Amino acid sequence: MSPKAAANFMRFVAIISLLSAVIFALGAIGDPTGSLSRFLAIIIPGSEGVGGIATPEAKVGLAIAGGVFAGFMVMVLLITVPAIEQGNAAIKRASIYAFLAWFIVDSAASIAGGVALNALSNSILLILYLLPLVWVKSPEAVAA
Numbered sequence: 001m002s003p004k005a006a007a008n009f010m011r012f013v014a015i016i017s018l019l020s021a022v023i024f025a026l027g028a029i030g031d032p033t034g035s036l037s038r039f040l041a042i043i044i045p046g047s048e049g050v051g052g053i054a055t056p057e058a059k060v061g062l063a064i065a066g067g068v069f070a071g072f073m074v075m076v077l078l079i080t081v082p083a084i085e086q087g088n089a090a091i092k093r094a095s096i097y098a099f100l101a102w103f104i105v106d107s108a109a110s111i112a113g114g115v116a117l118n119a120l121s122n123s124i125l126l127i128l129y130l131l132p133l134v135w136v137k138s139p140e141a142v143a144a
Helices: 003-026 035-043 056-086 089-112 116-135 139-143
Strands: none
Touching: 003 035, 003 056, 003 116, 035 116, 056 089, 056 116, 089 116
């Protein structure tokens, strides 16, 4: 995959993830689109969706998780995407480690919390995040 194609792919995935993060953060005050409730119903059988998130502690947890993930995706857009285009191996490697850290912590906590299906959705996201980082050819290889 060329650096430009890999960067565009990562940009697209990061923007979709950023929008999802905002939906999660907004779950602290409601679910105007209904998409968060649908997601929760899929990964937590019998879930009441956002309506079941009634405690202030749960709401602030959604707000924090959405905010942190949104920040992570902005960092991907502003640091990782340009690094892919420029062939910066150190930032690409650091991005891989960051995605693996997110995946391990989030998935392990989800499984421990009885929501193993979230780990499955995380696995799909991990593949989407890692593809442009591991399949990208160096700018020199593309130029040759």
